[in-house]
Amino acid sequence: MDALLEVREVSKSFDGLVALAEVTLCIHPGQIKGLIGPNGAGKTTLFNLIAGTLVPTAGDIRFRGQSIVGLPPYRIAHLGISRTFQNVQIFPGMTVLEHVLVGLHRYTLSGVLAAAARTRRIKGTEAALRERACALLDKLGLAAWADTPVDSLPFGLQRMVELARALATSPQLLLLDEPGAGLNPTEKAAVSQLIRKIRDEGVTVFLVEHDMQMMMGLADEVAVLDHGMLLAEGPPVEVQRDPQVIAAYLGEADDVA
Amino acid sequence: MRKGSPDTWAFAGAVGVVLLLGWLELRRPGGVSIARISGGLLTIDLLIRAGIFTIILVGLNLLMGYAGQVSLGQAAFYGMGAYFSAILTVKAAVLGISPAVARAWWWPWFVMGGAAVLVGVFSFLIGWVILRLRGHYLAMATLGLGIMVYIVLRENLGIPQLNLTGGFDGIVDIPRLHLGAFALWPESRYYFLVWAVALATIVLGLNVVHSPVGRALRAIHGSEAAAESVGIVVPLLKAQIFALSASLASLAGSLYAHFQAAVVPDTFGFVPSLELVVMSAIGGMASIWGAPLGVLAVLLIQELLRTHVLGLIPAVTAEMEPVIFGALLVLIMMFWPGGLVSSRRRRPVWGER
Numbered sequence: 001m002d003a004l005l006e007v008r009e010v011s012k013s014f015d016g017l018v019a020l021a022e023v024t025l026c027i028h029p030g031q032i033k034g035l036i037g038p039n040g041a042g043k044t045t046l047f048n049l050i051a052g053t054l055v056p057t058a059g060d061i062r063f064r065g066q067s068i069v070g071l072p073p074y075r076i077a078h079l080g081i082s083r084t085f086q087n088v089q090i091f092p093g094m095t096v097l098e099h100v101l102v103g104l105h106r107y108t109l110s111g112v113l114a115a116a117a118r119t120r121r122i123k124g125t126e127a128a129l130r131e132r133a134c135a136l137l138d139k140l141g142l143a144a145w146a147d148t149p150v151d152s153l154p155f156g157l158q159r160m161v162e163l164a165r166a167l168a169t170s171p172q173l174l175l176l177d178e179p180g181a182g183l184n185p186t187e188k189a190a191v192s193q194l195i196r197k198i199r200d201e202g203v204t205v206f207l208v209e210h211d212m213q214m215m216m217g218l219a220d221e222v223a224v225l226d227h228g229m230l231l232a233e234g235p236p237v238e239v240q241r242d243p244q245v246i247a248a249y250l251g252e253a254d255d256v257a
Numbered sequence: 258m259r260k261g262s263p264d265t266w267a268f269a270g271a272v273g274v275v276l277l278l279g280w281l282e283l284r285r286p287g288g289v290s291i292a293r294i295s296g297g298l299l300t301i302d303l304l305i306r307a308g309i310f311t312i313i314l315v316g317l318n319l320l321m322g323y324a325g326q327v328s329l330g331q332a333a334f335y336g337m338g339a340y341f342s343a344i345l346t347v348k349a350a351v352l353g354i355s356p357a358v359a360r361a362w363w364w365p366w367f368v369m370g371g372a373a374v375l376v377g378v379f380s381f382l383i384g385w386v387i388l389r390l391r392g393h394y395l396a397m398a399t400l401g402l403g404i405m406v407y408i409v410l411r412e413n414l415g416i417p418q419l420n421l422t423g424g425f426d427g428i429v430d431i432p433r434l435h436l437g438a439f440a441l442w443p444e445s446r447y448y449f450l451v452w453a454v455a456l457a458t459i460v461l462g463l464n465v466v467h468s469p470v471g472r473a474l475r476a477i478h479g480s481e482a483a484a485e486s487v488g489i490v491v492p493l494l495k496a497q498i499f500a501l502s503a504s505l506a507s508l509a510g511s512l513y514a515h516f517q518a519a520v521v522p523d524t525f526g527f528v529p530s531l532e533l534v535v536m537s538a539i540g541g542m543a544s545i546w547g548a549p550l551g552v553l554a555v556l557l558i559q560e561l562l563r564t565h566v567l568g569l570i571p572a573v574t575a576e577m578e579p580v581i582f583g584a585l586l587v588l589i590m591m592f593w594p595g596g597l598v599s600s601r602r603r604r605p606v607w608g609e610r
Contacts (some may be wrong), residue, residue, distance in 0.1 A: 002338075051486060077488035091479030094472075101469070102476045106488040108469035112497040115468035122468055129469075153469045162483075169487050 001205045002065070004029045004204050005050065005079065005081075005173055010059030012045055012228075019045045027173065029208045032195065032205045034219030034236070036212065038248060041209045041225040044086055047175050050206075051083050052076040064171070078106060082171035086178050088209075097146040099161050100133040103168025128153045133168065140164050140194070156187045167198065174198065176207040182216050192218050216240065224248070264463050267546060271459070276451045284443045300558055305516055307552050308451035312509040314536055314548035315462040316502030321534075322542030323471060323477030324498050327396040330403025331533050333563045334503040335374050338510025340410055341372035343428040343520045344421050351419060362435040366419025369511040373504045380503030391481075403530050411522040427521035435516050438549035451512055456548070458505060463543040465501075474498060519598060528579050535582050538589050541596025550597045558585075566572060 003026040012020040020163060027033045033044050048054040051059060052073040061069050067178045068076055091099060108125055115122060116249045137143045142164055150161050159179060166174060179195065180188045192214055199205050215222065216236045224231040225241060226248040231238050239245055259265070281291055282301050292300050313335055345352070347369040349359035353370050387398040409415065410422050422428065433442040434450065441450050465471050476484040477491055486492050514520050532555065534571055540551020562578065589596070 042365065053482065072492075073485035075488045077486055083486050085483065085486075088481035089480040091476045094475055094479065098472060098475075100485070102472055102489070103487045105469060105473050105476075112470055112501055114493070115465045115470035116501070118464040118468065126469065145515050165483070165487060232537065252559075 002029075003027060003062075004031075004064060005012060005206070006060075006062040007050070008062070010046070010049060010056045010061060012042075012049060012054060012223050013053070013057050020049070020056075020225075023230045025223050025226070025230060025233060027204060027206050028147045029204050031220050032199050032207070032218055034215045034222040035206065035208045035225065036210075036215055036222060040227075043225055044177060045228075046225070047083065047177055047208060050076075051081060051175060052235065054187075056073055060171045063100060066083070071184040077171075080170075080172035081175065082166040082169045082173075083175035084159070084166050084177055084179065086094050086181070088155070088158045088162055090158055090161065091182070093149055095149055096137065096142055096153070096161050096164075097130075097133055099165045100136055100168045103165035104129045104133060121233035132180070136164055136168055140167075156183050159183070159191075163194070167203070170201060173204045173206060176209075177204060178208050178210060180209055180211050188214050193222055212240075259467060263465075264546075266510040268456070268459065268463075271460075272456060274455065279445065279449050279452070282448065294597055297564070298557065301448055303381070303556055303560060305409045305444060305448050305451050306513075307549070307556055308448070308455040310533070310536060310552040310556070311515050311549045312458045312512070313506045313533060314540065315458045315545060316505035316547060317537050318540075318542055318548055319462060319465060319474070320498055320502040321537055322544065322547070323466065323474040323478065324495060325474075326495060326499065327392075327534075328399040328499075328502070328530075329396050329527075329534065330399035330406070331502070331506055332525045332527075332529035332531050333403040333406035334380060335510040335513070335529070336406060336410055336522070337376050337379075338369075338372050338507030339520045339525065340422060340428075340510075341375070341507070342368050342514040343431050344509040345372075346419055346432055347430055351421065360384060362437055365432060365434055365511075365515060369508065372511055373508045373518070376507035377504035379420070379502040381496050381500035384499035384503075386476050388492065388495040388499060395427040400527070400530075403527055407522055410525065425522065427519060429519040430508075431514050431518045431520070432519070447516060451516070454508070454512065459545055459548070460520035462548070468544055470494070516591070524553045531579065532582060535586050537596075539588055539596055541598035544596065544598040547596050547598045549560055554597060555582075 001191055005027040007020045007025045009024050010020060011018070012023055023042075023046065037043050037045065044235060045054065052068065052071050052075070055070055060067055063076075063079055063128050066079075068079065071079075091102065094102070107129065108122075134143065134146065137146055140160060140163070142157070142160060143159065150158055153161070159182075159251055163176070163179070176195070179191050183191060188211065195205055195207070195218060209217070209218075221234060222236045222239045223233045224242070224245050231244050231248060232242045278291055280359045281289065313331060317328065317331050320328055342365060345354070346359065346365050350356065383402065387395060387402070390398050394420070411425060413420055413422050413424055433440060434447075441447050473484065473489050473494055476489060477495065481491055510525075536551040537547070538551070539554050540549070540607065541547030559578065562581065593599070
């Protein structure tokens, strides 16, 4: 099976400080792939490199066989990669429905001048988009809050709105940066359930998660990063038994203590 | 504009007010004029200037209030439009434009449209570069742009031998506008032209706001990273809205030139740019209706200061105006950040969440 996303010997350094060193990994279509590692291991850096927020110092990233290195984030979004953020990025003052409509923006294709003249085409697509957005909110159980400003929602729901916005772009690959952070166990279970559902509908998922338990129950395959290097890759059960992985996590525990 | 929305009613009201005031000025039934009703405060001159500023403000509010991109140099584009119109009508001979063309009634209109397009293209290119800057840095860049344009106008575009801009003295004897043989003058006629354009600009602004583009602009304001992550081409959209706002300012500048019949560089310097920001803040940046409201509020305050307040305090001259407006801006930002159109008064926000 061909890989959907290939990360080939990717390195990233910031002013000489190495954040990632020659990381190679593959994500296959239909997978839920997890990325774990101690704080500062380079997980979010890898996400930002894939999403185009950062450009690798060396190496190549290929999506469906095409290199996406150096492309701006919006081009990568157009290709079919969507993401959520570790620190929730919402649009203050905009409602839940509007967030999803922004996610659908790539289907509007309207320029400023067409918008100013309010052409018939804009009016037509707008109605269709609203219908699509409402359907998505229904599916994610967010319909009750459609007209609520997102900044007045609790944190857990804000994360869900972010997910809804990302899904609205109809991605092939969804990057989730700690979808469970800040959620209680019940909410975490619901999010896990939802991620599985999203995968079952054909979206490949790559997620960073700190909660090992959540990750183990969810991911088909897990990659472990430590100090910018790929430590292990494989099914969760195997990775969990890997002595290097255990050492990295115990080491972290020692640091904390 | 969406049919049946509150905007439609507000628009109908605005058209009504504009027509009523215009009719009063044109007919003066029983000797009643706008100036007399308002105790000399509201003159046709002030109303025309209000219309001209409204055109600029709609663009500025789209840029600052919706897209969240601060411009401290908007008067530069206003000045470019004004000088384009002034130079190409008054100094057409110097530029080798045939008098037959330059004296045709359609020529000033053609210049006005051409200037708006050129300024739009120019600002699109500039915007593509400087809109990569964020927050204070962007404000600084637009401030610099405004000062540069002001100096270029003052210094005769760097080619003193042609004396195109007239330096400090500017350009006088700019012709009035005509539609065929029909003169859009005296002021009571010009008023209708200016407000027709201003009202059209308001419709245009409302259309943008209620379109996917308006939504995308607000998204950029909220989080550029998130907006890009869903495929909004952020640099393009920012440059487009910057260009639209500059085009509108240029159009307003042309209308101003044909109204005053004279232009001087000081009208388009830093203080006017600052005044535009104050108007925007007072009216409510994130609102199209805030544009005419903010303009009228500021013009009326200015008029009151000039006629009733400043004269009472000895040793205080008109130069105090920017100081007063600066203080006003600070107070509004602290206590009324939504401007006139926002219904709720908020307590000051000390620092970001």
